[in-house]
Amino acid sequence: MYIRELSKPDGRKLNLYSRRPIAWDIPPSLLEAPPGANPHLRWHPLRGEWVAYAAYRQTRTFLPPPEYNPFAPSNDPVHPTELPRGDYDMAVFDNRFPALTGSAHDPPESLVDTLPARGQCEVVVFTQDPEGALGRLPLDQIELLLEIWSHRTEVLERRGDVRYVLPFENRGAEVGVTLHHPHGQIYAYPFVPPIPQAMHENEAAHFELARTPLLQDLIGAEVQSGERVLYQGREAIAFVPACARYPYEVWVAPITAVASFFDLTPGQRADLACALKTVLLKYDGLWQRPFPYLMAWYQAPLDGNPHPEVHLHAEFYPPYRSQDRLKYLAGTELAAGMFANDALPEEKARELQAVAVKW
């Protein structure tokens, strides 16, 4: 992996990544962020969680026409974009409209507790091709992405104020995506957010009793059943979990637990890339159209401790329950926290198993 670290004129970091050496003469891109990003956190005492407020985000770019794609590589100073022209594979840069940023300061007084919304929001552009898709990238470029997530986690850990790094991709207008150029995001939180925190507590309780990681045991049972498996290689697996909350929910993981991206062996990384590509191609093949989803990668918190109980994995939450019907989150999901799934995981696994994948 080759890296070029640049700074944009507004001070934001821009990192170019490539499988090949990157030329020295690539200038940073010129698009500037509006000044004054100063998000803050407020404590929600009833739910016991932080909420981030970033009021200036209301003005963020919204479904611009193709000629205004801010992720298109360009050296045009009149219509600047986030990425420079040049030979590289992927790029990571600070979000122009961060919900969390290292420069947050002086939160307002409130009747609930407040804090500066420290942390980091990064954008990961997967390819220079605005018409591309993560699943159509060559395998070694998907492996590169796994290496980039590892590198970003290391870099963000070094800051000292980040406790959790979550790479994710929102894909499709159905999940609110405002820019269709293939990209994901990385949120670096100054605390462990509620959902990974709950997972870690359940993983720790299981490990305490069983001395084996919870998800590794679950994957062992999925392998043995085979009923919901979409891909099984030597080192990685993709499956519809028996407890899927979304109809087309899929999990991707190494078969043997590793806590974080930087614990992956090259063999695990290569097989994870195969598992990931298989899922993405099956999704797009299912209805012969781009399949929207939220993909999130869970790893260990950054607290200086080893986490043998934590099992790095991705969860996909697609918004559709059938070809023409969305699954809306409503009363029972958003207000009670109990998901009601209209489909059996076994049925949806069969649908996805039946999609032939051609690489």
Place this chain on the structure above:
Amino acid sequence: MYIRELSKPDGRKLNLYSRRPIAWDIPPSLLEAPPGANPHLRWHPLRGEWVAYAAYRQTRTFLPPPEYNPFAPSNDPVHPTELPRGDYDMAVFDNRFPALTGSAHDPPESLVDTLPARGQCEVVVFTQDPEGALGRLPLDQIELLLEIWSHRTEVLERRGDVRYVLPFENRGAEVGVTLHHPHGQIYAYPFVPPIPQAMHENEAAHFELARTPLLQDLIGAEVQSGERVLYQGREAIAFVPACARYPYEVWVAPITAVASFFDLTPGQRADLACALKTVLLKYDGLWQRPFPYLMAWYQAPLDGNPHPEVHLHAEFYPPYRSQDRLKYLAGTELAAGMFANDALPEEKARELQAVAVKW
């Protein structure tokens, strides 16, 4: 409040409610549920929560044309509906497609724990007028609804297998509503679901220290500030909470804590109806169009204990962040559990305060 309890031909319960006596000769309505509803629960070991599976729900009614409105009062045996003709205000009946039902039995074996999805899903039709809206009902009919929620909670508690009763309304196609005739739902869970459970834990921890209910203290601070208050009567209040997760989030509550609907005094109920109507009319007045939302009412769990720490209240989660933009729940909300709000609660409160309400 007058009640008529009927049984539909398929065995489902139908309760008619009215402010006036109900005639004896109203026949039950004739629409039948497809047989075989047998939902089950599976345990999600990573999240530590139950997920409900109700596969037969895939076939449920979806945005039918007006002439097929299944909530229109009708005695036509050829095109049966859920409601009979007659003089009554509201009706509550068992959902045809329940995610939870008392007759659930023999859950399938799985590699995760399973249970029958016991409990109850009820539909509450707010008015016989398919073009009506909860906020446009007369005040005493909104008071009736608060009495109905109290009665349903009592009835469901008597079953013995219900631990939590959540009345809610999903309103608008934006939140996935499949039938536009004004109605809400009641979910009666066989356990306390994760979100009310977390609230109760935070309320109990606060009460242990302060000897006062958490939300009552929060409301005291909101009253003192006044900045986000939308309605304040002698007994009830409506406000945008300082820790709002959704841009137009509003909470409605009695000013003094009561644990459950059946603890409300007539004075509190009357003022809560005013607070609720005010919020609903402000919502619809904001952009002069029906305002979509999820409204959920939180009350104490049904565990036989008094709950002086619990404070009955409603939370509204509207899906819009501005007149033409939806707030999508994506990576940070659904995968991490940290909400990022693009708007300050103070700004959104000012917008709603500025909406004049005419009754």
